[in-house]
Amino acid sequence: MNASLSYAAMPYTKSSNINMLVSKKYMETNVRSEVTIAIPNGRKDCSKLILDVSTNGIPCTEKFVHEIVQRQSKHKINSSSFNVSRKPNFHPMFLQESYERCRDICAEYAKTFYLVWCRRTDELVDGPNAIHITSAALDRWEKRLDDLFNGRPYDMLDAALTDTVHRFPLDIKPFKDMIEGMRMDTRKNRYANFQELYLYCYYVAGTVGLMSVPVMGIAPESSFSAQNVYNAALYLGIGNQLTNILRDVGEDASRGRVYLPQDELSKFGLCDEDVLSRKVTYEWKEFMKEQIARARLYFDKAEEGASQLHKASRWPVWSSLMLYRMILDSIENNDYDNLTKRAYVGRTKKLMTLPVAYTRALRNPSVTV
Numbered sequence: 027m028n029a030s031l032s033y034a035a036m037p038y039t040k041s042s043n044i045n046m047l048v049s050k051k052y053m054e055t056n057v058r059s060e061v062t063i064a065i066p067n068g069r070k071d072c073s074k075l076i077l078d079v080s081t082n083g084i085p086c087t088e089k090f091v092h093e094i095v096q097r098q099s100k101h102k103i104n105s106s107s108f109n110v111s112r113k114p115n116f117h118p119m120f121l122q123e124s125y126e127r128c129r130d131i132c133a134e135y136a137k138t139f140y141l142v143w144c145r146r147t148d149e150l151v152d153g154p155n156a157i158h159i160t161s162a163a164l165d166r167w168e169k170r171l172d173d174l175f176n177g178r179p180y181d182m183l184d185a186a187l188t189d190t191v192h193r194f195p196l197d198i199k200p201f202k203d204m205i206e207g208m209r210m211d212t213r214k215n216r217y218a219n220f221q222e223l224y225l226y227c228y229y230v231a232g233t234v235g236l237m238s239v240p241v242m243g244i245a246p247e248s249s250f251s252a253q254n255v256y257n258a259a260l261y262l263g264i265g266n267q268l269t270n271i272l273r274d275v276g277e278d279a280s281r282g283r284v285y286l287p288q289d290e291l292s293k294f295g296l297c298d299e300d301v302l303s304r305k306v307t308y309e310w311k312e313f314m315k316e317q318i319a320r321a322r323l324y325f326d327k328a329e330e331g332a333s334q335l336h337k338a339s340r341w342p343v344w345s346s347l348m349l350y351r352m353i354l355d356s357i358e359n360n361d362y363d364n365l366t367k368r369a370y371v372g373r374t375k376k377l378m379t380l381p382v383a384y385t386r387a388l389r390n391p392s393v394t395v
């Protein structure tokens with residue numbers, strides 16, 4: 027595996043967990059919906075858009091995200107001539123040290139796949155200083171991102187990413203969108219429907235998938251279009267995030283956040299109070315079954331693309347996909363009590379999954395799942 031991939035941008039798989047789609051039911055939604063969409067590329071304010079979700083039968087936020095993915099997949103992935111002229115001139119020892127530090131941070135903090143920059147971004151709204159985070163601070167973080175993409179890193183950790191973005195065809199868009207997700211998180215603590223939640227999941231996790239593909243690379247023998255591989259990466263991010271939400275529902279509620287579609291809660295006769303009171307009722311269990319089924323659909327979709335990645339990247343991706351999926355099993359095993367219990371995958375199970383993931387990773391890309 028390429029060094030910069032394994033150090034700076036590569037998901038760390040010490041005890042990797044991971045997992046994804048839109049059930050047909052959601053794809054077929056055919057209603058008008060009012061959605062708040064943050065338009066990136068310069069516009070910081072969320073704009074209220076009334077969108078007709080019936081276009082091609084694909085709900086609006088999915089269409090919005092789909093177009094982003096389509097644009098990303100136009101970047102030449104296995105190209106060797108990307109941005110070479112702009113490659114920054116760091117001293118090799120300095121660069122080695124900065125990658126080492128990234129690796130240490132991943133080893134220390136990342137239980138899942140994680141990019142150091144993403145973790146630092148996440149820390150802004152989730153970390154100990156989160157209550158002090160202002161939109162000006164996020165604007166400064168974005169300016170810093172622009173600078174590191176332009177060869178001017180602020181610190182050693184940024185330097186590793188500056189090096190990586192000049193070695194691989196990484197586009198700044200998913201990075202910016204992730205910051206947009208943090209803005210969304212500071213403004214919003216309820217999600218009216220799955221479309222709103224989907225957009226949030228794209229911003230905070232789907233973007234990670236889009237950032238990873240250009241670094242991981244697509245197998246030269248793959249017959250998949252780049253777009254399909256990017257879609258799978260997006261779906262893995264979405265599935266992971268949905269799983270995280272289901273796992274952490276109790277913890278999030280205690281921070282005043284409910285990342286569950288409000289319309290779906292009410293369909294089961296539930297509301298915020300039911301989440302906050304932490305009572306696992308029959309209705310809650312039925313609601314959870316539907317949520318888990320949807321997260322699994324996203325993982326299924328991700329699996330189709332995982333085998334199309336470059337062979338050096340397949341094992342960590344398969345491992346994390348399988349392990350994250352197991353969190354959903356664990357919620358089931360806890361009899362859907364994710365309000366007072368935290369679902370987790372034990373060490374032995376994790377270790378036993380690794381050889382299975384390895385075998386899957388060996389499969390030729392032409393063999394579909």
Ligand SMILES: CC(C)=CCC/C(C)=C/CC/C(C)=C/CC/C(C)=C/COP(=O)(O)OP(=O)(O)O
Nearest residue numbers: 137138139231234235238258259263266267331
């Ligand atoms: C499938 C294909 C084609 C490519 C793979 C593309 C990748 C790497 C996708 C992964 C996307 C990803 C890792 C998103 C982040 C999702 C997420 C919810 C991370 C949560 O991390 P933590 O908050 O640290 O949770 P843990 O406590 O489980 O570690």
